[in-house]
Amino acid sequence: xxxxxxxxxxxxxREHPPLPSGPDELAAALTATGYLPDEGLATxxxxxxxxxxxxxxxxxxxxxxxxxxxxxxxxxxxxxYRLQCYExxxxxxxxxxWDFGRQxxxxxxxxxxxxxxxxxxxxxxxxxxxxxLARPLLQALExxxxxxxxxxxxxxxxxxxxxxxxxxxxxxxSVPELGTIRASTPPLVILTSNRTREVHDALKRRCLxxxxxxxxxxxxxxxxxxxxxxxxxxxxxxxxxATARLRGLDLLKPPGIAEAMDWATALHTLGARELxxxxxxxxxxxxxxxxxxxxxxxxxxxxxxxxxA
Amino acid sequence: xxxxxxxxxxxxxxxASPDRVEAMLTATSHLDxxxxxxVYWAGRLTLCACPDDLDRYDAAFAAYFAGEAPRxxxxxxxxxxxxAESAPLQVDAGAGEERDDAPDLAxxxxxxxxxxxxxVSQLSIAERDQLRRLFALLVPAAPMRRSRRRRPDAxxxxxxxxxxxxxxxxxxxxxxxxxxxxxxxxxxxxxxxDVSGSMSPYSDALLRFxxxxxxxxxxxxxxxxxxxxxxxxTRELRLRDPDRALAAVxxxxxxxxxxxxxxxxxxxxxxxxxxxxxxxxxVVVICSDGWERGGAELLAEQMTRxxxxxxxxxxxxxxKGRDGYQPLTGGMQAALPSVDHFVAGHSLAAFEExxxxxxxx
Numbered sequence: 001x002x003x004x005x006x007x008x009x010x011x012x013x014r015e016h017p018p019l020p021s022g023p024d025e026l027a028a029a030l031t032a033t034g035y036l037p038d039e040g041l042a043t044x045x046x047x048x049x050x051x052x053x054x055x056x057x058x059x060x061x062x063x064x065x066x067x068x069x070x071x072x073x074x075x076x077x078x079x080x081y082r083l084q085c086y087e088x089x090x091x092x093x094x095x096x097x098w099d100f101g102r103q104x105x106x107x108x109x110x111x112x113x114x115x116x117x118x119x120x121x122x123x124x125x126x127x128x129x130x131x132x133l134a135r136p137l138l139q140a141l142e143x144x145x146x147x148x149x150x151x152x153x154x155x156x157x158x159x160x161x162x163x164x165x166x167x168x169x170x171x172x173x174s175v176p177e178l179g180t181i182r183a184s185t186p187p188l189v190i191l192t193s194n195r196t197r198e199v200h201d202a203l204k205r206r207c208l209x210x211x212x213x214x215x216x217x218x219x220x221x222x223x224x225x226x227x228x229x230x231x232x233x234x235x236x237x238x239x240x241x242a243t244a245r246l247r248g249l250d251l252l253k254p255p256g257i258a259e260a261m262d263w264a265t266a267l268h269t270l271g272a273r274e275l276x277x278x279x280x281x282x283x284x285x286x287x288x289x290x291x292x293x294x295x296x297x298x299x300x301x302x303x304x305x306x307x308x309a
Numbered sequence: 310x311x312x313x314x315x316x317x318x319x320x321x322x323x324x325a326s327p328d329r330v331e332a333m334l335t336a337t338s339h340l341d342x343x344x345x346x347x348v349y350w351a352g353r354l355t356l357c358a359c360p361d362d363l364d365r366y367d368a369a370f371a372a373y374f375a376g377e378a379p380r381x382x383x384x385x386x387x388x389x390x391x392x393a394e395s396a397p398l399q400v401d402a403g404a405g406e407e408r409d410d411a412p413d414l415a416x417x418x419x420x421x422x423x424x425x426x427x428x429v430s431q432l433s434i435a436e437r438d439q440l441r442r443l444f445a446l447l448v449p450a451a452p453m454r455r456s457r458r459r460r461p462d463a464x465x466x467x468x469x470x471x472x473x474x475x476x477x478x479x480x481x482x483x484x485x486x487x488x489x490x491x492x493x494x495x496x497x498x499x500x501x502x503d504v505s506g507s508m509s510p511y512s513d514a515l516l517r518f519x520x521x522x523x524x525x526x527x528x529x530x531x532x533x534x535x536x537x538x539x540x541x542x543t544r545e546l547r548l549r550d551p552d553r554a555l556a557a558v559x560x561x562x563x564x565x566x567x568x569x570x571x572x573x574x575x576x577x578x579x580x581x582x583x584x585x586x587x588x589x590x591x592v593v594v595i596c597s598d599g600w601e602r603g604g605a606e607l608l609a610e611q612m613t614r615x616x617x618x619x620x621x622x623x624x625x626x627x628x629k630g631r632d633g634y635q636p637l638t639g640g641m642q643a644a645l646p647s648v649d650h651f652v653a654g655h656s657l658a659a660f661e662e663x664x665x666x667x668x669x670x
Contacts, residue, residue, distance in 0.1 A: 023340070023347070043340070043350040050339050053332070058360065088458040092470075100473035107477065126477070154586070158528065195585055201358065205328060208336075208354040211363060252584070252614075292610075 017077055019049060026075075035064070035071035036215075036223050044210040045072060054168050054189035056204055059212030062256020065192040069149035072188060081187075082149045083136040085156035091163060095173055097133045106131070127177040138173055138181065145185040153203075154193040161200050169206055215257065217244055223257060224264050231268045238275035239264045243287065246297065252290045263287040311337065311352075314373045318356060321369040325356045345374065428630060428655045430510030437513075441551065443657055444517045449525045450668040451495035452592050454620075458492050465490030495529040496620060498522065498667060499588055501578065502542075503597035504534045504562055505569040511627045511655065512565075513555070515596045518660050520546045520554050531587055535574040535597070536564035539581070569600055571640055572607030579614055588618045592670045594663075596625040596654055601640030609643035616647035621670035624648040625663060630655035 020026040026049070027042035037045065045068065048055035057065045073080035083094055103126050110122055132138075140148035150164065167173060171183040191207060193199055215223060217240055224236040231239075239260055247254040255263075266286040272279050281298065288294045311334055315325045336351035349370055357366050432440065461471060471487035500519045504512045519532045523546040532542045540562050548554035559565075579588065593615060601608055616622050624644060628634050630653035636645060645651065650666050653659045 023350075039346065040350050040353070043347065044354050047336050047339060047351070047354060051332075051335055088456050090458065097470075100470055100477070103477060104473050107480075111480075195360075197586060198359070204358045205326065208332075209357050209359075210354055211357075211360050252580075 017075075019076070020046065022046065029075050030071050031226075033071045033074045034226050035067055036219055036226065037068070038215070038219065041068070041210060041212065044208055048190075048208055049076075049188055051208070052186040054191055054207040056191045056193070056199075056207035056209050057212055058193050058195055058210070060214065060254065060256060061194055062258040063212045063214055064257055065190075065212060066149065066151055069147055069190040069192075072190070073147040076145075076147065076188070078146045078188070079143055080147045080149060081136045081140040081143070082151060084151050085153050085160070087155060087157055089156045089160050092135070094135050094137050094160070094164075095167075096135055096138045096175060098127075098177075099131045099133050103131050129178065132175065132178065137167055140187045141167075141171060141173060141181060141183040144183040144187055146187045148187045148189045150189065150191045152194060153191045154195060154197045154199055158200065161203050165200075165203050165206065168203075214244075214247060214254075217241065220244070220257065220260065224261060227261055228264055228268070231264045232273045234274040235267060235272060236264060239267065242275060242280065246287065249297070249300070251288070251293045251296065253288070253293065255287045259287045259289075314352065314369070315356070317373045318352075318366065318369045321365045323356060323362045323365050323369070324358070329356050348374075426656050426658045428627075429514040429657075430627070430655070440514075440657060441517065444514075444521055444551070444660075447518070447521045447657075447660060447664060449522045449664045451498065451526050451529060452620075452668055452670050453493040454496045454590070455491045456494040458494075459489040460492040462488055462490040464488055495526055497529045497531065497587070497591035498526070499591050499593045499619075500530070500532045501575075501593065501595045501597075502532065502534050503536065503569060503571070503595075504565055504567075505536045505597075505600070506566040507569070507598055507600045508596075508627070509566045511596075514660075515625075515654065516542075516546075516555055516558055517551060518654075518663070520551050523547060524549070531582075531591075533578060533582075534558075534562050534564075535569070535571060535578070535595075536562075537567045537570055537574070538564050539574045539577045540564075541582075568602045569597070569640075570603045571597060571599075571601045572603045572605075572611050575608065575611040575615065579611060579618070583615065583618055588615060590618075590620050592621045592623065592667055593619040594623040594625060594667060595644075596627075597640075598626055598628055599624075599636070599638045599641030599644060601638070601643070605639040605643040608640055609646070612644045612647035616649075621649045622647060623650045623652065623663075623666055623670060625652055625654035627653065627655040629653040630659055 020029055023039070023043040023046040026046045027037050027039070030037050030042065030045070044055055047053065057068065059065060069080060069082075106126065107122070110125075134142060136148070140146045153161070153164070156164075168189060171186045172180050174180040191203075214220075220240040220243070221236050224231060224240060225233065228236070243255050243260040243263070263283060263286040266283040267275065267279055270279055270283065284294055284297065288297060311330060315330045315333075318325045332355040333352050336355050337348060340347035340351055342348065352370065353363070353366055357363055427436070429437075429440070459465075459468070461468065465488045468487040468489035471489070472483060472485075475485065475487060476483045500522060502512065502515045502519060508515075519542070523530045523532060523543060527547055530543070532546055534540045534542055542558055542561060545557040545561050546554050548557060582588065612622070626636070626641065629636075629651065636642065636651070650670065652663055652666055654663060
């Protein structure tokens, strides 16, 4: 299984909008893309942009860690490269790999054309850039300036962190047969983690650290309204209020923004203009993902939780 | 100003290393220095490294700049793990009056053999001392799992990359197929050691066992104590010397010989660590006598949760080593349906057996 790579390999001249001149301007620009940051997150993203430091984002699942990278890519007009981490992720899947099959074909073709008298030249032509398969990290460096999203870095193993450290500290990758590849402009790097494992301190030290929390009521309503314009104001407010209450219930999996949006969409699809206990109970599967949680809420609620005001 | 603040922060327990402070200086220079909020965020983004740091940072910021930190207090969504500054030290660290009346080797060996099977709680101080040395002889083998990563092997599936690379060397002729097989990796082992009052005769031995396990596989072993609260001890137990490691444990654990709220603490473990990945696919070893002060229903519920997450659940009960033991306590009754292996843990021989159970789990 190869890492997911966004499909932006075609190199077309791109226009880069000027960088925002401060956190407030960045916050406004992010809002325009549909991502509503709070003050801390806007400052974090701004500093990551101007200081060329990776941004290390931690927080509960579904608070918008990955979405930030997408919004920043859209905002800066840079391509987004995503490296999804998993246990056993190897350098050949994150950095580069040689295309052995094509190398072999090239060799055979050269043989057939009887061009293989100069072995040194033939060998050199084998390790050419065109036989190098770029993986997300290398792509992000070559296609600078870009946005690099290293998703769920806590899932990869320790060894992978060590070599990520190497790439992120000076933004170079050395290919023994080819030489060092350097980014003309350091990419904007976003690392996300769900804290399944404590990431090594050496890696954190090179990053800006930000802990993302669930949004407050007003911001959640604003997010729902801007992402789902078809949902009525009343429904958005009801969903935000109910979701906030669910978060306070000490559930196995407290709902994030993503779940709140799913829920609002589900309710809207059923034709709801506001949250009523019956529809809420029927669509609970959009917001609660554990049977224990659903049962608990059913017992507790019986109307009280989803009552409008 | 920034340097003075960094010093305050270090006193508050946030490791603000010089390179982090330098990063804060750079960050501040990009922002409005006179704006307190900007300085707050510049510091928080560069100096903190985990959620536990954030509250300390807020307190230090408020104290140093005599202004309110612009952040609401931490929500209860993430239960904070707290380390007490001091706690009564149960472990008599190195009470070593070295006796030099060395008996001849054979007699000593047979004495060791007897000692191996004695109940740890019934030993005299000298015998305990002797037993501690024997702990060094335990060799915990890690349980293994298949990983996605493969390594070259004589048998197994064909390794296309290596085959073609070898062919390139031979002028493009595939002469021999290269093979590869999945590489086995150690499975994570999580030890949850009960340090409540009823377990105190055994907690020293259990923690020594935990120390041996952590030293053998530092990367894939996690140790927590459970009592009235959850304390992570993996870091303390990585110290090489067992006595120093146990002394560090003594200061880190705030709830020695207290009560047991096994269900609640297990829930805290699963919420904060387990579900996120620590217990997922791991061999979880719970060392407890199952005396539960809280409700047995909660424990049963949390045990089923744990059982669904973990690869195997091992329950070590020191009392199981006694003749005629029946698992009658409410906690034990509640937990047993979710336990894969129920073993004794009262003597060195039982611990040896336990290493075998863990390795085969």
